[in-house]
Amino acid sequence: xxxxxxxxxxxxxxxxxxxxxxxxxxxxxxxxxxxxxxxxxxxxxxxxxxxxxxxxxxxxxxxxxxxxxxxxxxxxxxxxxxxxxxxxxxxxxxxxxxxxxxxxxxxxxxxxxxxxxxxxxxxxxxxxxxxxxxxxxxxxxxxxxxxxxxxxxxxxxxxxxxxxxxxxxxxxxxxxxxxxxxxxxxxxxxxxxxxxxxxxxxxxxxxxxxxxxxxxxxxxxxxxxxxxxxxxxxxxxxxxxxxxxxxxxxxxxxxxxxxxxxxxxxxxxxxxxxxxxxxxxxxxxxxxxxxxxxxxxxxxxxxxxxxxxxxxxxxxxxxxxxxxxxxxxxxxxxxxxxxxxxxxxxxxxxxxxxxxxxxxxxxxxxxxxxxxxxxxxxxxxxxxxxxxxxxxxxxxxxxxxxxxxxxxxxxxxxxxxxxxxxxxxxxxxxxxxxxxxxxxxxxxxxxxxxxxxxxxxxxxxxxxxxxxxxxxxxxxxx
Amino acid sequence: xxxxxxxxxxxxxxxxxxxxxxxxxxxxxxxxxxxxxxxxxxxxxxxxxxxxxxxxxxxxxxxxxxxxxxxxxxxxxxxxxxxxxxxxxxxxxxxxxxxxxxxxxxxxxxxxxxxxxxxxxxxxxxxxxxxxxxxxxxxxxxxxxxxxxxxxxxxxxxxxxxxxxxxxxxxxxxxxxxxxxxxxxxxxxxxxxxxxxxxxxxxxxxxxxxxxxxxxxxxxxxxxxxxxxxxxxxxxxxxxxxxxxxxxx
Numbered sequence: 001x002x003x004x005x006x007x008x009x010x011x012x013x014x015x016x017x018x019x020x021x022x023x024x025x026x027x028x029x030x031x032x033x034x035x036x037x038x039x040x041x042x043x044x045x046x047x048x049x050x051x052x053x054x055x056x057x058x059x060x061x062x063x064x065x066x067x068x069x070x071x072x073x074x075x076x077x078x079x080x081x082x083x084x085x086x087x088x089x090x091x092x093x094x095x096x097x098x099x100x101x102x103x104x105x106x107x108x109x110x111x112x113x114x115x116x117x118x119x120x121x122x123x124x125x126x127x128x129x130x131x132x133x134x135x136x137x138x139x140x141x142x143x144x145x146x147x148x149x150x151x152x153x154x155x156x157x158x159x160x161x162x163x164x165x166x167x168x169x170x171x172x173x174x175x176x177x178x179x180x181x182x183x184x185x186x187x188x189x190x191x192x193x194x195x196x197x198x199x200x201x202x203x204x205x206x207x208x209x210x211x212x213x214x215x216x217x218x219x220x221x222x223x224x225x226x227x228x229x230x231x232x233x234x235x236x237x238x239x240x241x242x243x244x245x246x247x248x249x250x251x252x253x254x255x256x257x258x259x260x261x262x263x264x265x266x267x268x269x270x271x272x273x274x275x276x277x278x279x280x281x282x283x284x285x286x287x288x289x290x291x292x293x294x295x296x297x298x299x300x301x302x303x304x305x306x307x308x309x310x311x312x313x314x315x316x317x318x319x320x321x322x323x324x325x326x327x328x329x330x331x332x333x334x335x336x337x338x339x340x341x342x343x344x345x346x347x348x349x350x351x352x353x354x355x356x357x358x359x360x361x362x363x364x365x366x367x368x369x370x371x372x373x374x375x376x377x378x379x380x381x382x383x384x385x386x387x388x389x390x391x392x393x394x395x396x397x398x399x400x401x402x403x404x405x406x407x408x409x410x411x412x413x414x415x416x417x418x419x420x421x422x423x424x425x426x427x428x429x430x431x432x433x434x435x436x437x438x439x440x441x442x443x444x445x446x447x448x449x450x451x452x453x454x455x456x457x458x459x460x461x462x463x464x465x466x467x468x469x470x471x472x473x474x475x476x477x478x
Numbered sequence: 479x480x481x482x483x484x485x486x487x488x489x490x491x492x493x494x495x496x497x498x499x500x501x502x503x504x505x506x507x508x509x510x511x512x513x514x515x516x517x518x519x520x521x522x523x524x525x526x527x528x529x530x531x532x533x534x535x536x537x538x539x540x541x542x543x544x545x546x547x548x549x550x551x552x553x554x555x556x557x558x559x560x561x562x563x564x565x566x567x568x569x570x571x572x573x574x575x576x577x578x579x580x581x582x583x584x585x586x587x588x589x590x591x592x593x594x595x596x597x598x599x600x601x602x603x604x605x606x607x608x609x610x611x612x613x614x615x616x617x618x619x620x621x622x623x624x625x626x627x628x629x630x631x632x633x634x635x636x637x638x639x640x641x642x643x644x645x646x647x648x649x650x651x652x653x654x655x656x657x658x659x660x661x662x663x664x665x666x667x668x669x670x671x672x673x674x675x676x677x678x679x680x681x682x683x684x685x686x687x688x689x690x691x692x693x694x695x696x697x698x699x700x701x702x703x704x705x706x707x708x709x710x711x712x713x714x715x716x717x718x719x720x721x722x723x724x725x726x727x
Contacts, residue, residue: 425529426566430620432550433526433560434576434636435583444579448570448619 025084030077032056035184038083042153042187045160051173055183058174065177068339069368069400070308072245072282080216080247082185126151126190126206138202145201147231148193152220155191162193166224170253170290170316178249178310179286182218186251189219194229194260203458205234208250216247223253225260225295232263232458245273245307247282254289254297258319261296262289265457266313267465270305272472277335280307287311293319293348300456302465303330303340304472312370314343317351317382324353327453329465331446331472332365332397341371341402346379346412355386358450361397362473368400375412382412390420391449393442393473443470479504479675480525480644485536487517487524487700494520496700497536502644505672509686509711510679512697513719518679519563521697522648526560527553541643555587559642561633563649568620573632576620577602581639605638608668610661627658634665645669646677651685663688683715696722 026034035056039049064075126149142149148159156163173183190206208219225231248270256262264287273280283306289297299313315324326342344353353373361367373384390399405414423445431441447454447466454462480502487495494517502508512518524531525538527550538545540558548556568576582592593601603613609631621629630650637645650662666676666689678689686694686708694710695702696719703722704710 421569424566427568429528429550430562430566430568431576431580433554433562434580434640435551435554435587436579437551437583440579444571444575445568448568448572451570 026081028079028081030080030082030185034082038185038187041083041085042156044156047164048156051168052184052186055173055180056185059177059180059184062174062177062180065310068310068370069366069402070310070337070339072308072337075245075247075282077181082216082218083187126204142201142204146195146198147200147204148191149204150191152189152191152222153187155222159191159193162224163191163222166222166253166255167220168253170255170288171251171286176286178284179251182220182249182251182286185216186218186220189221189250190223191221192223192231192233194225194231196226196229198226198229200229200231203232203234205236207236208248216249218248219250221250221252222255223262223264224255225257225262227257228259229257230261233265234458235264235266236269245280245282246271247284248306250285250287252285252287252313254287256289256291256295256297256322258292259294260292261298263298264289264300264313266299266301266303267457267468268301268303268305268309269468269472271307272305272334272336273307275334277307280336281305282307283309283311285311287313288316288343289314289324290316290318291322291324291351294321295319296323296325298323298325298327298456299342300327300453301329301340302453302457302468303328303338304468306338307336309336309338309340311340312342314345314372315353316345316347317353317379318347319351320348321350322348323351325456326353326355326357326371327456328357329360329450329453329469330358330367330369331360331469332362332367333472334363334365336363336365338366339368339370341369343372343374344384345372345374345376346382346384347376349378349380349382351379351382353384355384355388356452357386357388358453359388359390359399360393360446360449360469361390361399362393364396366398366400368402370402370404372404372406373414373416374405375407375409375414377408379409380411382409384412384414386414386416388416388418389449390418391446392420392422393446439473443473446473479541481537481539482525483537485524485538486534487520488532488534489520489530493534494700495524498697498701500695500702502675502677504643504675505670506693507666507670507676507678507689507691509691509694509708510677510697510702511681511694511711511714516697517700518697519648520700522560522646522677522679525553525646526550526558551583552587554640555584557643559637559640559645561630561637561645561647561650563652565621565624565629565633567622567624569622571620572617573620574599574602574616577616577636577639580636584640602635602639606635608638609635609665610657611635626653627655630654630658631661634662638665638669641669643673644675644677646679648679649681650678651680651682659685660688683711686711698722 035052039052171179174180192204194200254262270281270283291297297315303309317324324344330338330340332338342355355371357369359367359369369388375382388401392399399420401418403416407414427445428438428441446469454465457465482498482500485495485498510518533546578598602616606616611631651659691708694706696704
């Protein structure tokens with residue numbers, strides 16, 4: 001690789017600042033009292049506390065998954081604090097005017113103005129700061145359309161039947177090690193319900209921020225799209241730069257009832273650690289949706305952050321003629337590690353799924369695609385198309401592909417295409433010879449590589465994603 | 479415009495150019511011919527600043543700048559263009575996006591504002607028609623799935639849009655059918671003026687039927703062993719390089 005590119009080091013993580021707010025943070029450690037504390041902080045009903053405690057007992061018997069293509073020191077779950085809330089939120093603010101101005105400034109710095117008049121037109125935002133939701137915009141306007149959008153801790157009180165019916169219905173309490181941990185200690189997250197036949201009038205979005213040191217974030221998101229409804233949901237994440245690793249173990253459950261459509265987009269920019277691999281977020285997330293008859297779930301993700309990403313947004317195609325989609329860009333640089341992909345479980349007849357995965361590895365990073373396509377015996381006429389492309393920048397990084405195909409129905413069709421390419425010296429020299437500087441050239445080549453996925457993102461996010469790639473790629477070649 | 483004096487260049491430890499000297503004035507077209515492995519492509523690469531070409535000694539001055547002090551993109555912006563022998567593909571990056579980034583970079587260097595999208599699109603369509611590339615080629619990835627001839631025409635399109643002072647065409651004629659060859663020649667001839675110069679690196683006299691050079695040079699063993707007018711090319715066509723053996727050796 002050309003030497004001049006080696007010079008473009010020192011990428012800046014723009015969201016790396018710390019907000020100085022007084023916080024109520026539970027001392028590190030995990031035990032039954034901690035779970036009781038979280039539950040009582042949120043004045044939860046008895047059944048939910050029981051649910052958490054069952055998850056906790058299950059978790060104690062489980063082992064950390066070891067199959068992912070990532071390496072890290074064992075996590076000391078007793079060194080993490082499981083609850084942190086800015087003090088000023090002890091009595092949850094009733095309106096934005098009561099939110100600590102320091103917090104509002106944090107979000108403005110991140111480019112997410114929370115005052116409704118200033119927010120992006122047509123996007124309602126729920127904001128989760130450490131363990132609590134700090135603000136949800138446009139709640140009333142959404143309510144007019146019958147759309148429920150609020151922190152999950154509030155939904156527990158306001159819509160107990162929905163929570164009791166659907167919480168854990170897609171990702172069971174003991175689904176996996178991190179999902180069980182989340183079920184025991186989840187603090188906040190977003191809840192969405194779209195009533196029958198309603199097309200949600202605006203994009204919904206949740207913005208997650210980890211601020212406190214030594215704190216884990218364990219949010220839980222539940223989206224229910226009732227029959228023939230439609231919703232597009234965006235999720236963004238950042239954290240301050242810190243030398244120690246921080247754990248983020250979220251669970252997202254999507255329920256698309258008959259004929260419903262859910263589009264879920266993520267731009268994940270958790271702090272990736274420094275150039276030497278110090279610090280950064282461990283992003284161990286379980287995301288799954290279930291599609292009933294004719295329903296459609298589409299996951300789009302742009303993953304540029306985190307020291308380690310372990311994440312497989314999946315779709316269970318339970319109903320006949322249902323559709324699952326997964327569009328992913330995962331970029332790793334420096335010492336980042338990603339093991340990400342999807343699972344498409346075809347249960348119904350004529351179900352269809354599409355997987356487009358673009359992995360970009362730079363620096364000394366390791367980037368793995370892991371995907372499962374399963375055709376169950378009942379999945380007559382089911383189809384899957386998978387395209388899995390890897391792009392390498394430099395010669396010290398790695399790209400890996402682990403496709404799993406299990407077909408138990410002879411009429412099902414599974415297609416898998418995979419390519420691996422390199423940003424070549426020839427391509428860079430062509431750009432330079434045409435006057436384009438190498439940094440811009442790399443970003444142009446990478447953006448071109450990701451085009452199929454970016455076009456799936458809502459407009460504002462597509463622009464943000466392009467810029468994010470550019471920043472994340474600074475110093476990419478070495 | 480370009481003055482090369484006693485240039486010695488090494489590639490991967492091997493001496494490729496051994497004391498090459500060449501003067502190119504504005505308005506001139508120089509053809510460089512020679513047997514395989516004589517260093518023709520190396521000349522284009524070392525002048526345009528490709529990595530891996532080590533200048534051992536000698537100098538190259540372009541429009542008063544010491545070329546070897548400038549990075550590749552700055553040389554390009556200053557008006558030095560290389561049409562590649564094997565143009566590379568950049569999948570997913572549309573030709574239009576690539577051309578605009580390139581033209582805007584050169585304009586910025588000249589203190590000019592970037593083109594607005596509409597104006598540029600018009601210009602690009604116009605020029606691509608002049609090299610017989612249908613407009614859909616502007617939407618496709620750079621050289622992505624282009625035939626050999628289409629890639630070469632795309633090189634000429636880039637040259638027309640960038641309006642370089644000095645264009646070096648590295649075997650642009652090789653592998654071209656007669657129609658494509660004419661398109662390339664027309665492109666060059668249209669840009670010939672008192673202010674521009676060209677260096678045509680070629681194996682064959684055929685190209686020189688369409689682009690008539692002012693000077694023809696024979697490159698052998700990394701040095702220019704014979705120079706002459708356009709008739710030298712005809713002589714080479716007839717006799718090959720063997721009669722230059724004493725010089726070649």
